[in-house]
Amino acid sequence: MHKLKEADPLQASAVGQSVAWGKVILFGEHSVVHGHPAIAFPLPQVGLTATATPSPGPVWLTVDIYDGPLSSAPPMLAPLGATITATLRRIGRPERGLHITCIGDFPLERGLGSSAAGAASIVNAILDLTGDDLPKTVRHELVQTGERVAHGNPSGLDAYTVLSRSPIWFQNGSAEGIEVNLGAPIVVADSGQPGDTHSAVGAVTEMRRTNPDDVARYFETIRDHTIAARENLKNDERVALGRRMYEVHEALHELSVSSPHLDQLVRSAREAGALGAKLTGGGRGGCVIALASDFQHGQDLASHLLQAGALQTWILNPEELEQ
Structure with missing residues (x-):
């Protein structure tokens, strides 16, 4: 994949790409929001692939249910919009000139982390395109930006698990492998x-x-x-x-x-x-x-x-x- 330095203009031939998996919670639903531990596994059988490419005009979003300007996306896509905006602002990129796609085989609203996976794959696709390097903690917070729009007060478990390839133990905002x-x-x-x-x-x-x-x-x-x-x-x-x-x-x-x-x-x-x-x-x-x-x-x-x-x-x- 063609990567760019932060100061470089985006080139029309460049493309950034990333994949995020689903997740299942083995133990800890609901109690995790109140500080108790949870155990979650990534679910590689379902996932989303995001791409980010330079494109003239406003930020354009293509997903299974919508294809158009990000500013006109339906309310159910507001979590993705919040993550895209937060990511571009975090790396100092203009909020235009970008086409983002996010397509996969993810069943929506099934508790498998679809909103977090969409946000995570888009964050990483944008960073893959621009060459900006952000630590995992910052990437997690960018995903959480969208998760807060989707769920109000998320524990952070989904955001960590969809960025993991290993089972995790999660408590009070911190994750570790088990x-x-x-x-x-x-x-x-x-x-x-x-x-x-x-x-x-x-x-x-x-x-x-x-x-x-x-x-x-x-x-x-x-x-x-x-x-x-x-x-x-x-x-x-x-x-x-x-x-x-x-x-x-x-x-x-x-x-x-x-x-x-x-x-x-x-x-x-x-x-x-x-x-x-x-x-x-x-x-x-x-x-x-x-x-x-x-x-x-x-x-x-x-x-x-x-x-x-x-x-x-x-x-x-x-x-x-x-x-």
């Missing part, structure tokens, strides 16, 4: 229903106001299972890990962030012999993750979940992720 020796796959099942993070967060906020002791107890349950799960992942303790997944899903159900369809998929996974299953992401739609006992069982489990009403499935092999 050791994972899990020798069984995780099936990710798309319910086909958009998640509603805003509604789910609002429900938890209201419950904290009316029943603070109950919410504190559920958060403590999620926290304790998250901490213990780190050792389960390190030691390939599949049965214990799966049991924790079921118990955390029950806590999330009690927090009213699940949905009837997600609950049904979790029950279907259990009936198909999954060691564990739970919702992943903001909830009230989105996806379920289910832990298979081995690789053949992973194939069977994916088929069963499709028959049970999942729109599509992906099989995540933790051993294929970087450590």
Whole structure:
């Protein structure tokens, strides 16, 4: 790829490109916003590719649902617009003369980090084009600029995970790698229903106001299972890990962030012999993750979940992720 120095004018033949993956949260949904730990894996089966090329006129944005000037983009693309503007201002580039594309196979609003992946791929594509070198912390903050528009008060977990190629442990705005020796796959099942993070967060906020002791107890349950799960992942303790997944899903159900369809998929996974299953992401739609006992069982489990009403499935092999 042709890279440019910051002081150089953009050349018409130049192109910047970057890819960002999806993510799944294994443990820590909702409680992570309140300072508790979370564990997340990158999901390479879904992703977005962004390109940045010089183009006359205003900044032009091409995505699956829109092709036109950034200034006229629909409200649902405001998070990407905020990230693009923040990135160009951060590197001192004019907010014009640029064509940005962001295309992929990402199901939107499924709790898989689509907004963060879009922002991350665009940030890195712009920097790849201009040759500006920003540290990871600054890139993360640029992604967070868009995430705040999308989600209000994001923990930062998505922004870190979509920029990672390794499983991470996240708490209080900081991320670190964790050791994972899990020798069984995780099936990710798309319910086909958009998640509603805003509604789910609002429900938890209201419950904290009316029943603070109950919410504190559920958060403590999620926290304790998250901490213990780190050792389960390190030691390939599949049965214990799966049991924790079921118990955390029950806590999330009690927090009213699940949905009837997600609950049904979790029950279907259990009936198909999954060691564990739970919702992943903001909830009230989105996806379920289910832990298979081995690789053949992973194939069977994916088929069963499709028959049970999942729109599509992906099989995540933790051993294929970087450590």
